Structures are given as C-alpha cells and as structure tokens.
Amino acid sequence: MTHKTGDQELTDERRHSRARAAIRSALRRYPQELLSSLRGTTIDSGPPFRDLLDELSQEGLALSWLGHASVIIDTGGLSFVVDPVLSERIGPTVGKKTVGLSRRAPAPVSADSIKGVDAILITHAHFDHLDRPTLKALADPRTTVFVPPRCKRLIPDGFGSVIELEPEKETLFRNASIAATTPKHWGARAFLDRRRGSCAYTVRHDDFSVFFAGDTAITNSFQSIREIDLAVFGIGAYNPWEHMHATPEQVWKMFTGMGAKYLLPVHHSTFELSEEPMDEPMTRLLEACGEEASRVIQGQPGTVDVIEY
Numbered sequence: 001m002t003h004k005t006g007d008q009e010l011t012d013e014r015r016h017s018r019a020r021a022a023i024r025s026a027l028r029r030y031p032q033e034l035l036s037s038l039r040g041t042t043i044d045s046g047p048p049f050r051d052l053l054d055e056l057s058q059e060g061l062a063l064s065w066l067g068h069a070s071v072i073i074d075t076g077g078l079s080f081v082v083d084p085v086l087s088e089r090i091g092p093t094v095g096k097k098t099v100g101l102s103r104r105a106p107a108p109v110s111a112d113s114i115k116g117v118d119a120i121l122i123t124h125a126h127f128d129h130l131d132r133p134t135l136k137a138l139a140d141p142r143t144t145v146f147v148p149p150r151c152k153r154l155i156p157d158g159f160g161s162v163i164e165l166e167p168e169k170e171t172l173f174r175n176a177s178i179a180a181t182t183p184k185h186w187g188a189r190a191f192l193d194r195r196r197g198s199c200a201y202t203v204r205h206d207d208f209s210v211f212f213a214g215d216t217a218i219t220n221s222f223q224s225i226r227e228i229d230l231a232v233f234g235i236g237a238y239n240p241w242e243h244m245h246a247t248p249e250q251v252w253k254m255f256t257g258m259g260a261k262y263l264l265p266v267h268h269s270t271f272e273l274s275e276e277p278m279d280e281p282m283t284r285l286l287e288a289c290g291e292e293a294s295r296v297i298q299g300q301p302g303t304v305d306v307i308e309y
Contacts (some may be wrong), residue, residue, distance in 0.1 A: 066109060139157065148197030185198045198277065226258065265297075
C-alpha cells in the first residue's frame, strides 16, 4: 500500500477537480458544435481580397492581429505569420467537413491576402494553432515553415521548406534570428498524442525584436528574454484551463517581468474554448495594467498597427 503525503493528496484533488471542470466545460459546448459541423452546408466565400502583405511593408514594425492566436508581422523587409487560422471551423476533418468549434468572429482576411509570406511559425499542434486547411491555402515555395519537434509531418506539401526547431535552440533565417523557448504547455494533436513539442519564439531582425509566447500557463521560462519591442501573449481560455493558459493578470506579470515595450494580447474573442465571457480577458487585462494601458495594442482583427522609432 502506498501512503501519500498531504501535499500529494492536495495535488491529486486539484488535478481531479480540474478534470471534472474540463469535462463539464467540454460537454457544454462540444455536442452542439459537433452536430452543427455535420449539418452545416453553407459555403462562405470569405472576406474580400486585400493585399495585406503590401499594407504591412512600410517603415517600422507593422503588425495585424488576424483573430485568435494568428498574427502577421513585417519588420521592414521580413514578413512572418504565427499560427495562421483563417478557417470557419477548427478540428479534425471527416470527409469534406471540419468537425469542431466555429468562429464567433469572422476571419478578417483570406489566405490569398497573406500568401507568399516569408515565414510561418507554428507554436504547437493543437487544432486552433495548426490549421491544415489554412496552411494548404498558404502553401507556397517562397515560404519557410518553422515547427516544434515532431510536427513536421503535419504540415501540408508545397512550402519551400519545413524546419523543426528544438526548444532552447536558435537558427538564422535570412538576416534574422529565430530562437525557440519552452512554454508551460503541451503539443498534443489528439487526446493520446503526447509526443509533440511546443515552442515560444523570439524573432530578431534589424532594429526590431518580437516574442511570441504561444499558449502557456504562467512560467518563469521567459524571464531571461530581454530587449523585446513587442511581446505577443494569449490572454484567454483560462477558465477552467489556468494550468495551461495564463490569466490576463498572469500575462501582465510575465510581460512586465520580461521588460518588453508593447503587448499584443491574442487568443481571445474568436473561438469559445472556455467558460469566461468572450469580452472578459481584455477587460481584466486593462484593469491589470492600469495607467500603463498605452503599452497594450488594442487593434481589432485585420487592422494594421505600426510601431515606429
């Protein structure tokens, strides 16, 4: 017989409580969404074409949040998009249908609007971050894709190259450096698939530096990363998932701990992944930052923001 200490029993009870909360949360949303996925027949032509790459190619650090965790950035000669998800639904494909959650806010651009981007960074293999339909539409020999360990085979054909980047490693891409860091998250594609990696990325190019946390709970892993112009953190999907998605207050703590200049909050207001109201993450973040709200970029999906120096 194995006897547990009080701390171990508390840890187990917390784990069981989280599991029960997660099951209740999933049962509230997923059955209805799955039925809607299978019944849906509407063909959405998507947003009208706009040359977003051209709009971003200007002086300074130009960026556009595309909804959820998708961000496209131009650092003055180098363009890259992180976790592009422009589909109406996310989830596995059954026949010709995607079975899963639907968007609560439409994608602001089509894949054609950003096709030919220099690089794509994938933080992990969850369906709301690695969306194969979007990636198929973006496939282009001019584009290089960077992925965490054991995710290369998930990327559709047609790209110039697909590079697996190990956490705590750095590589050169053209005249930029891309460094991977370990977030407090995991990279499963399916329920029993626990072998894939998960990465946060730091991109340094010319005079600008950008950090992408990807999905993460609160962690000290990013404290050694300094001299960052823009930090991109997810602020939503924390209830009941705080052990894998940081709260807005925890994000502000990590952001200020890095000493980064500006914060772009993402991973909210697009897919209903959790129990908090859709507008709660931004409200809580702005309350947390108080008089420093000017450091938070609050643009709507599809708008172009420029950080100039």
